[in-house]
Amino acid sequence: MMLRMSVIEGVQAAQARLDAAVALGAVVCRDDQAALAQAAALDAEVPRRQLAGLAITIKDWIDVAGLACEGEALERTGRMPERDATAVARLRAAGAIVIAKTQPGAEHPIHGRCHHPLDAERTPGGSSSGEAALIGAGASLVGLGSDSGGSIRLPAAWCGVFGFKPSFGLVPNTGHFPRVGGRHDGRTVIGPLAASAADLLTIMSLICGPDGVDPDCVPVPLRAPSSVDPRGLRVAVVEEAAWAPAGSTRAAVQAAVSHLADLGCVIVDEPLPAHLDEALDITLRYWGRSALSGAAADRQLGDWDRFSGRFTRAAAGFDIIVGPVVADVAPVHRPLEGDDYVFTLPWSLTGWPAVSVPAGTDPATELPLAVQVAAPRWHDHVVLAAASWLGAWSVASKANAR
Numbered sequence: 001m002m003l004r005m006s007v008i009e010g011v012q013a014a015q016a017r018l019d020a021a022v023a024l025g026a027v028v029c030r031d032d033q034a035a036l037a038q039a040a041a042l043d044a045e046v047p048r049r050q051l052a053g054l055a056i057t058i059k060d061w062i063d064v065a066g067l068a069c070e071g072e073a074l075e076r077t078g079r080m081p082e083r084d085a086t087a088v089a090r091l092r093a094a095g096a097i098v099i100a101k102t103q104p105g106a107e108h109p110i111h112g113r114c115h116h117p118l119d120a121e122r123t124p125g126g127s128s129s130g131e132a133a134l135i136g137a138g139a140s141l142v143g144l145g146s147d148s149g150g151s152i153r154l155p156a157a158w159c160g161v162f163g164f165k166p167s168f169g170l171v172p173n174t175g176h177f178p179r180v181g182g183r184h185d186g187r188t189v190i191g192p193l194a195a196s197a198a199d200l201l202t203i204m205s206l207i208c209g210p211d212g213v214d215p216d217c218v219p220v221p222l223r224a225p226s227s228v229d230p231r232g233l234r235v236a237v238v239e240e241a242a243w244a245p246a247g248s249t250r251a252a253v254q255a256a257v258s259h260l261a262d263l264g265c266v267i268v269d270e271p272l273p274a275h276l277d278e279a280l281d282i283t284l285r286y287w288g289r290s291a292l293s294g295a296a297a298d299r300q301l302g303d304w305d306r307f308s309g310r311f312t313r314a315a316a317g318f319d320i321i322v323g324p325v326v327a328d329v330a331p332v333h334r335p336l337e338g339d340d341y342v343f344t345l346p347w348s349l350t351g352w353p354a355v356s357v358p359a360g361t362d363p364a365t366e367l368p369l370a371v372q373v374a375a376p377r378w379h380d381h382v383v384l385a386a387a388s389w390l391g392a393w394s395v396a397s398k399a400n401a402r
Helices: 007-020 032-043 086-093 129-136 153-159 197-207 247-262 276-287 294-317 345-350 380-401
Strands: 027-029 055-059 097-102 142-147 162-165 189-194 234-237 320-324 354-361 368-374
Touching: 007 032, 007 055, 007 097, 027 129, 032 097, 055 129, 086 097, 086 142, 086 197, 097 129, 129 142, 129 153, 129 189, 142 162, 142 197, 153 162, 153 354, 153 368, 162 197, 162 380, 189 197, 197 354, 197 380, 234 247, 247 320, 247 354, 247 368, 247 380, 276 294, 276 345, 294 345, 320 380, 345 368, 354 380, 368 380
Parallel strands: 055 097, 055 142, 234 320
Antiparallel strands: 027 097, 142 189, 162 189, 162 354, 320 368, 354 368
Protein backbone atom coordinates (compact mmCIF):
# COMPACT_ATOMS: atom_id res chain seq x y z
CA MET A 1 0.00 0.00 0.00
CA MET A 2 3.02 2.35 -0.09
CA LEU A 3 2.47 5.15 -2.61
CA ARG A 4 5.48 6.45 -4.57
CA MET A 5 3.63 9.34 -6.22
CA SER A 6 1.67 12.34 -5.03
CA VAL A 7 -1.72 11.60 -3.53
CA ILE A 8 -3.44 13.40 -6.41
CA GLU A 9 -1.52 11.34 -8.97
CA GLY A 10 -2.45 8.14 -7.14
CA VAL A 11 -6.14 9.05 -7.04
CA GLN A 12 -6.13 10.07 -10.70
CA ALA A 13 -4.60 6.71 -11.60
CA ALA A 14 -7.25 4.92 -9.56
CA GLN A 15 -10.01 6.91 -11.27
CA ALA A 16 -8.55 5.97 -14.65
CA ARG A 17 -8.71 2.30 -13.66
CA LEU A 18 -12.39 2.74 -12.81
CA ASP A 19 -12.96 4.38 -16.21
CA ALA A 20 -11.33 1.42 -17.92
CA ALA A 21 -13.56 -1.02 -16.05
CA VAL A 22 -16.87 0.74 -16.63
CA ALA A 23 -18.25 -2.20 -18.63
CA LEU A 24 -18.26 -4.31 -15.46
CA GLY A 25 -21.25 -2.36 -14.15
CA ALA A 26 -19.57 -2.41 -10.74
CA VAL A 27 -19.66 1.30 -9.83
CA VAL A 28 -22.94 2.94 -8.80
CA CYS A 29 -21.75 6.35 -7.56
CA ARG A 30 -18.58 8.46 -7.61
CA ASP A 31 -17.55 12.08 -7.12
CA ASP A 32 -14.20 12.54 -8.79
CA GLN A 33 -13.81 16.23 -7.92
CA ALA A 34 -14.46 15.63 -4.23
CA ALA A 35 -11.92 12.80 -4.21
CA LEU A 36 -9.31 15.01 -5.89
CA ALA A 37 -9.95 17.81 -3.39
CA GLN A 38 -9.35 15.38 -0.54
CA ALA A 39 -6.18 14.22 -2.29
CA ALA A 40 -4.89 17.81 -2.55
CA ALA A 41 -5.48 18.33 1.16
CA LEU A 42 -3.57 15.14 1.99
CA ASP A 43 -0.69 16.15 -0.28
CA ALA A 44 -0.27 19.28 1.84
CA GLU A 45 0.02 17.33 5.09
CA VAL A 46 3.34 16.57 6.78
CA PRO A 47 3.87 13.95 8.00
CA ARG A 48 1.71 11.71 5.87
CA ARG A 49 -1.00 9.60 7.42
CA GLN A 50 -0.73 5.80 7.42
CA LEU A 51 -2.87 5.26 4.31
CA ALA A 52 -2.29 8.67 2.74
CA GLY A 53 -3.98 8.63 -0.66
CA LEU A 54 -5.00 4.98 -0.70
CA ALA A 55 -7.98 4.83 -3.06
CA ILE A 56 -10.73 2.59 -1.69
CA THR A 57 -14.17 1.51 -2.86
CA ILE A 58 -17.22 0.89 -0.67
CA LYS A 59 -20.26 -1.36 -1.11
CA ASP A 60 -23.44 0.67 -1.51
CA TRP A 61 -24.87 -0.67 1.75
CA ILE A 62 -22.29 1.26 3.78
CA ASP A 63 -22.66 5.01 4.30
CA VAL A 64 -20.14 7.45 2.85
CA ALA A 65 -20.88 11.11 3.52
CA GLY A 66 -21.59 12.95 0.27
CA LEU A 67 -22.27 9.84 -1.83
CA ALA A 68 -25.78 8.48 -2.34
CA CYS A 69 -26.61 5.21 -0.57
CA GLU A 70 -29.80 3.47 -1.70
CA GLY A 71 -29.38 0.30 0.36
CA GLU A 72 -32.12 -2.24 -0.42
CA ALA A 73 -34.41 0.29 -2.14
CA LEU A 74 -36.04 -0.92 -5.35
CA GLU A 75 -36.08 2.61 -6.78
CA ARG A 76 -33.99 5.70 -6.31
CA THR A 77 -34.68 7.46 -3.01
CA GLY A 78 -32.12 10.26 -3.16
CA ARG A 79 -30.83 9.22 0.27
CA MET A 80 -27.59 11.12 0.94
CA PRO A 81 -25.75 10.20 4.17
CA GLU A 82 -24.48 13.12 6.21
CA ARG A 83 -21.82 11.08 7.99
CA ASP A 84 -19.58 8.12 7.25
CA ALA A 85 -20.09 4.65 8.59
CA THR A 86 -17.65 4.11 11.46
CA ALA A 87 -15.45 1.77 9.40
CA VAL A 88 -15.30 4.30 6.55
CA ALA A 89 -14.56 7.18 8.94
CA ARG A 90 -11.66 5.25 10.46
CA LEU A 91 -10.12 4.55 7.06
CA ARG A 92 -10.55 8.16 5.98
CA ALA A 93 -8.95 9.34 9.21
CA ALA A 94 -5.95 7.20 8.28
CA GLY A 95 -5.73 8.92 4.90
CA ALA A 96 -7.78 6.68 2.60
CA ILE A 97 -9.90 8.31 -0.11
CA VAL A 98 -13.22 6.83 -1.22
CA ILE A 99 -13.35 6.92 -5.01
CA ALA A 100 -16.58 4.98 -5.62
CA LYS A 101 -19.61 3.22 -4.19
CA THR A 102 -20.06 -0.23 -5.65
CA GLN A 103 -22.83 -2.51 -6.83
CA PRO A 104 -24.60 -4.32 -3.95
CA GLY A 105 -25.79 -7.24 -6.04
CA ALA A 106 -25.16 -9.00 -9.32
CA GLU A 107 -28.65 -8.04 -10.52
CA HIS A 108 -29.97 -4.80 -9.04
CA PRO A 109 -33.30 -3.07 -9.76
CA ILE A 110 -31.67 0.37 -9.79
CA HIS A 111 -28.12 -0.27 -10.94
CA GLY A 112 -28.62 -3.12 -13.40
CA ARG A 113 -26.24 -6.05 -13.90
CA CYS A 114 -22.71 -6.42 -12.53
CA HIS A 115 -20.41 -8.71 -14.52
CA HIS A 116 -17.64 -11.12 -13.64
CA PRO A 117 -14.20 -9.56 -14.23
CA LEU A 118 -13.00 -12.42 -16.45
CA ASP A 119 -16.18 -13.40 -18.29
CA ALA A 120 -19.05 -10.98 -18.81
CA GLU A 121 -21.47 -13.87 -19.29
CA ARG A 122 -20.90 -15.01 -15.71
CA THR A 123 -22.00 -13.63 -12.37
CA PRO A 124 -19.54 -12.18 -9.87
CA GLY A 125 -21.77 -13.44 -7.04
CA GLY A 126 -23.27 -11.29 -4.34
CA SER A 127 -24.01 -9.23 -2.61
CA SER A 128 -20.62 -7.45 -2.38
CA SER A 129 -20.60 -7.87 -6.14
CA GLY A 130 -19.04 -4.63 -7.31
CA GLU A 131 -16.22 -4.82 -4.77
CA ALA A 132 -15.19 -8.31 -5.85
CA ALA A 133 -15.52 -7.51 -9.55
CA LEU A 134 -13.43 -4.32 -9.35
CA ILE A 135 -10.67 -5.91 -7.29
CA GLY A 136 -10.70 -9.00 -9.50
CA ALA A 137 -10.26 -6.75 -12.53
CA GLY A 138 -7.42 -4.79 -10.89
CA ALA A 139 -9.52 -1.61 -10.93
CA SER A 140 -9.50 -1.36 -7.12
CA LEU A 141 -6.98 -2.64 -4.61
CA VAL A 142 -9.12 -2.79 -1.49
CA GLY A 143 -12.62 -1.98 -0.31
CA LEU A 144 -15.35 -2.68 2.21
CA GLY A 145 -18.26 -5.05 1.81
CA SER A 146 -20.72 -6.68 4.16
CA ASP A 147 -21.42 -10.34 4.82
CA SER A 148 -24.56 -11.90 6.30
CA GLY A 149 -24.34 -15.42 4.92
CA GLY A 150 -21.43 -15.23 2.50
CA SER A 151 -21.86 -11.89 0.76
CA ILE A 152 -18.15 -11.06 1.01
CA ARG A 153 -16.75 -14.56 0.73
CA LEU A 154 -18.77 -15.93 -2.21
CA PRO A 155 -18.06 -13.07 -4.67
CA ALA A 156 -14.45 -12.97 -3.49
CA ALA A 157 -14.14 -16.66 -4.33
CA TRP A 158 -15.72 -16.38 -7.75
CA CYS A 159 -13.71 -13.26 -8.68
CA GLY A 160 -10.36 -14.55 -7.38
CA VAL A 161 -9.74 -12.07 -4.54
CA PHE A 162 -9.35 -12.17 -0.77
CA GLY A 163 -12.51 -11.59 1.26
CA PHE A 164 -12.66 -11.56 5.07
CA LYS A 165 -15.71 -11.88 7.32
CA PRO A 166 -14.67 -10.80 10.83
CA SER A 167 -16.09 -12.19 14.04
CA PHE A 168 -19.51 -10.75 14.73
CA GLY A 169 -18.98 -7.85 17.13
CA LEU A 170 -15.39 -7.04 16.17
CA VAL A 171 -16.16 -4.25 13.67
CA PRO A 172 -18.94 -1.70 14.34
CA ASN A 173 -21.92 -1.96 12.00
CA THR A 174 -22.73 1.71 12.58
CA GLY A 175 -23.60 3.24 9.22
CA HIS A 176 -24.62 0.01 7.52
CA PHE A 177 -27.79 0.68 5.52
CA PRO A 178 -30.16 -1.05 6.01
CA ARG A 179 -29.45 -0.92 9.73
CA VAL A 180 -28.43 -4.22 11.34
CA GLY A 181 -28.13 -5.23 14.98
CA GLY A 182 -27.58 -8.28 17.13
CA ARG A 183 -31.19 -8.90 18.06
CA HIS A 184 -32.54 -8.43 14.55
CA ASP A 185 -29.59 -9.85 12.59
CA GLY A 186 -26.77 -11.44 14.55
CA ARG A 187 -24.90 -12.42 11.39
CA THR A 188 -24.13 -9.30 9.34
CA VAL A 189 -20.63 -7.83 9.56
CA ILE A 190 -18.63 -5.22 7.65
CA GLY A 191 -15.29 -6.48 6.36
CA PRO A 192 -12.62 -5.99 3.71
CA LEU A 193 -12.04 -7.41 0.25
CA ALA A 194 -8.54 -7.00 -1.14
CA ALA A 195 -5.96 -8.09 -3.66
CA SER A 196 -3.72 -9.52 -0.92
CA ALA A 197 -3.92 -11.01 2.56
CA ALA A 198 -1.61 -8.28 3.86
CA ASP A 199 -4.13 -5.64 2.81
CA LEU A 200 -6.88 -7.46 4.73
CA LEU A 201 -4.82 -7.11 7.90
CA THR A 202 -4.03 -3.44 7.27
CA ILE A 203 -7.72 -2.61 6.91
CA MET A 204 -8.82 -4.78 9.84
CA SER A 205 -6.27 -3.20 12.17
CA LEU A 206 -7.92 0.17 11.54
CA ILE A 207 -11.65 -0.60 11.50
CA CYS A 208 -12.10 -2.95 14.48
CA GLY A 209 -13.06 -1.92 18.01
CA PRO A 210 -16.06 -0.28 19.71
CA ASP A 211 -17.34 3.10 18.59
CA GLY A 212 -19.71 3.84 21.45
CA VAL A 213 -22.70 3.53 19.10
CA ASP A 214 -23.03 -0.11 18.04
CA PRO A 215 -24.06 -2.02 21.19
CA ASP A 216 -22.92 -5.34 19.71
CA CYS A 217 -19.31 -4.27 19.11
CA VAL A 218 -17.18 -5.31 22.07
CA PRO A 219 -13.63 -4.40 23.16
CA VAL A 220 -11.84 -7.53 21.97
CA PRO A 221 -8.41 -6.69 20.51
CA LEU A 222 -7.31 -8.00 17.13
CA ARG A 223 -4.21 -9.98 17.97
CA ALA A 224 -1.20 -10.14 15.64
CA PRO A 225 -1.33 -12.84 12.95
CA SER A 226 2.47 -12.91 13.12
CA SER A 227 2.14 -14.45 16.59
CA VAL A 228 0.50 -17.58 15.16
CA ASP A 229 2.80 -20.58 14.71
CA PRO A 230 1.57 -23.10 12.12
CA ARG A 231 3.45 -25.91 13.87
CA GLY A 232 0.94 -27.95 15.82
CA LEU A 233 -2.07 -25.92 14.65
CA ARG A 234 -4.98 -28.36 14.39
CA VAL A 235 -6.87 -28.31 11.08
CA ALA A 236 -10.34 -29.80 10.61
CA VAL A 237 -11.64 -30.32 7.08
CA VAL A 238 -15.17 -29.86 5.72
CA GLU A 239 -16.16 -33.01 3.85
CA GLU A 240 -19.78 -34.04 3.34
CA ALA A 241 -20.80 -36.51 0.65
CA ALA A 242 -24.22 -34.89 0.28
CA TRP A 243 -22.53 -31.58 -0.61
CA ALA A 244 -19.54 -32.77 -2.62
CA PRO A 245 -18.00 -29.84 -4.54
CA ALA A 246 -16.72 -29.95 -8.10
CA GLY A 247 -13.54 -31.94 -8.62
CA SER A 248 -11.37 -28.87 -9.13
CA THR A 249 -12.68 -27.25 -5.94
CA ARG A 250 -12.09 -30.43 -3.96
CA ALA A 251 -8.56 -30.65 -5.37
CA ALA A 252 -7.88 -27.03 -4.37
CA VAL A 253 -9.02 -27.74 -0.79
CA GLN A 254 -6.87 -30.87 -0.63
CA ALA A 255 -3.85 -28.98 -1.95
CA ALA A 256 -4.36 -26.23 0.64
CA VAL A 257 -4.64 -28.77 3.44
CA SER A 258 -1.47 -30.49 2.22
CA HIS A 259 0.39 -27.17 2.24
CA LEU A 260 -0.72 -26.49 5.79
CA ALA A 261 0.54 -29.94 6.76
CA ASP A 262 3.88 -29.11 5.13
CA LEU A 263 4.06 -26.03 7.36
CA GLY A 264 3.65 -28.22 10.43
CA CYS A 265 -0.10 -28.09 10.98
CA VAL A 266 -1.77 -31.23 12.29
CA ILE A 267 -4.68 -32.45 10.19
CA VAL A 268 -7.49 -33.77 12.38
CA ASP A 269 -8.21 -37.38 11.40
CA GLU A 270 -12.00 -37.18 11.44
CA PRO A 271 -13.88 -34.71 9.24
CA LEU A 272 -16.32 -32.39 10.91
CA PRO A 273 -19.76 -33.85 11.70
CA ALA A 274 -22.40 -33.20 9.05
CA HIS A 275 -23.68 -29.65 9.49
CA LEU A 276 -24.32 -28.11 6.08
CA ASP A 277 -27.95 -29.24 5.72
CA GLU A 278 -28.72 -27.95 9.19
CA ALA A 279 -27.08 -24.58 8.57
CA LEU A 280 -29.02 -24.15 5.33
CA ASP A 281 -32.32 -25.10 7.00
CA ILE A 282 -31.81 -22.66 9.90
CA THR A 283 -30.87 -19.89 7.48
CA LEU A 284 -33.79 -20.48 5.12
CA ARG A 285 -36.17 -20.24 8.08
CA TYR A 286 -34.36 -17.10 9.20
CA TRP A 287 -34.74 -15.51 5.75
CA GLY A 288 -38.46 -16.27 5.90
CA ARG A 289 -38.93 -15.35 9.56
CA SER A 290 -41.46 -12.58 8.92
CA ALA A 291 -43.94 -15.23 7.78
CA LEU A 292 -43.30 -17.61 10.70
CA SER A 293 -45.72 -18.07 13.56
CA GLY A 294 -44.48 -17.17 17.01
CA ALA A 295 -43.90 -20.82 17.86
CA ALA A 296 -42.03 -21.44 14.59
CA ALA A 297 -39.86 -18.36 15.13
CA ASP A 298 -39.07 -19.59 18.63
CA ARG A 299 -38.01 -23.00 17.24
CA GLN A 300 -35.80 -21.33 14.63
CA LEU A 301 -33.99 -19.27 17.26
CA GLY A 302 -33.59 -22.31 19.51
CA ASP A 303 -32.16 -24.37 16.65
CA TRP A 304 -29.76 -21.54 15.83
CA ASP A 305 -28.55 -21.37 19.43
CA ARG A 306 -28.05 -25.13 19.61
CA PHE A 307 -26.13 -25.15 16.32
CA SER A 308 -23.81 -22.39 17.54
CA GLY A 309 -23.35 -24.08 20.91
CA ARG A 310 -22.38 -27.41 19.37
CA PHE A 311 -19.65 -25.75 17.33
CA THR A 312 -18.39 -23.85 20.33
CA ARG A 313 -17.96 -27.16 22.15
CA ALA A 314 -16.55 -28.91 19.08
CA ALA A 315 -13.84 -26.24 18.81
CA ALA A 316 -11.96 -27.98 21.61
CA GLY A 317 -10.79 -30.41 18.93
CA PHE A 318 -9.43 -28.01 16.30
CA ASP A 319 -7.96 -24.55 15.75
CA ILE A 320 -9.07 -23.82 12.18
CA ILE A 321 -11.46 -25.30 9.63
CA VAL A 322 -10.61 -25.55 5.95
CA GLY A 323 -13.12 -26.26 3.20
CA PRO A 324 -14.73 -24.87 0.08
CA VAL A 325 -16.20 -21.40 -0.20
CA VAL A 326 -18.46 -22.46 -3.04
CA ALA A 327 -19.05 -25.74 -4.82
CA ASP A 328 -17.84 -24.66 -8.26
CA VAL A 329 -16.57 -21.74 -10.33
CA ALA A 330 -18.75 -18.75 -11.15
CA PRO A 331 -21.80 -19.79 -13.20
CA VAL A 332 -23.39 -17.92 -16.07
CA HIS A 333 -25.67 -15.12 -14.90
CA ARG A 334 -28.59 -16.51 -12.88
CA PRO A 335 -30.34 -15.72 -9.60
CA LEU A 336 -28.35 -16.91 -6.59
CA GLU A 337 -29.94 -19.47 -4.29
CA GLY A 338 -29.45 -20.69 -0.74
CA ASP A 339 -27.52 -23.72 -1.99
CA ASP A 340 -24.85 -21.41 -3.43
CA TYR A 341 -24.02 -20.28 0.13
CA VAL A 342 -24.15 -23.64 1.86
CA PHE A 343 -20.42 -23.66 2.68
CA THR A 344 -20.39 -20.09 4.03
CA LEU A 345 -23.58 -20.17 6.11
CA PRO A 346 -22.24 -22.12 9.15
CA TRP A 347 -19.68 -19.46 10.06
CA SER A 348 -22.30 -16.71 9.77
CA LEU A 349 -24.59 -18.56 12.16
CA THR A 350 -21.77 -19.04 14.68
CA GLY A 351 -20.40 -15.50 14.30
CA TRP A 352 -16.96 -16.96 13.55
CA PRO A 353 -14.31 -15.27 11.39
CA ALA A 354 -13.82 -16.76 7.93
CA VAL A 355 -11.85 -15.85 4.84
CA SER A 356 -11.94 -16.69 1.15
CA VAL A 357 -8.44 -17.23 -0.24
CA PRO A 358 -7.65 -17.56 -3.97
CA ALA A 359 -6.40 -21.06 -4.75
CA GLY A 360 -5.50 -21.24 -8.41
CA THR A 361 -7.73 -21.72 -11.43
CA ASP A 362 -10.05 -24.39 -12.73
CA PRO A 363 -8.26 -26.26 -15.56
CA ALA A 364 -11.39 -26.47 -17.72
CA THR A 365 -12.54 -22.85 -17.54
CA GLU A 366 -9.47 -20.98 -16.24
CA LEU A 367 -11.78 -19.30 -13.72
CA PRO A 368 -10.70 -18.68 -10.10
CA LEU A 369 -10.87 -21.32 -7.41
CA ALA A 370 -10.83 -20.58 -3.68
CA VAL A 371 -10.65 -22.17 -0.25
CA GLN A 372 -12.25 -21.02 2.98
CA VAL A 373 -10.61 -20.88 6.39
CA ALA A 374 -12.67 -20.37 9.55
CA ALA A 375 -11.84 -20.35 13.27
CA PRO A 376 -13.72 -19.89 16.55
CA ARG A 377 -15.01 -16.43 17.37
CA TRP A 378 -12.36 -13.83 18.26
CA HIS A 379 -9.61 -15.90 16.62
CA ASP A 380 -9.54 -13.54 13.64
CA HIS A 381 -5.75 -13.32 13.85
CA VAL A 382 -5.48 -17.07 13.29
CA VAL A 383 -7.68 -16.88 10.18
CA LEU A 384 -5.65 -13.94 8.84
CA ALA A 385 -2.43 -15.83 9.50
CA ALA A 386 -3.69 -18.84 7.56
CA ALA A 387 -4.81 -16.53 4.75
CA SER A 388 -1.28 -15.14 4.50
CA TRP A 389 0.27 -18.64 4.41
CA LEU A 390 -2.14 -19.91 1.79
CA GLY A 391 -2.00 -16.68 -0.20
CA ALA A 392 1.78 -16.90 -0.49
CA TRP A 393 1.50 -20.58 -1.43
CA SER A 394 -1.10 -19.81 -4.12
CA VAL A 395 1.06 -17.09 -5.66
CA ALA A 396 4.13 -19.36 -5.64
CA SER A 397 2.17 -22.24 -7.17
CA LYS A 398 0.86 -19.99 -9.94
CA ALA A 399 4.36 -18.72 -10.70
CA ASN A 400 5.78 -22.26 -10.79
CA ALA A 401 3.05 -23.36 -13.20
CA ARG A 402 4.10 -20.80 -15.82
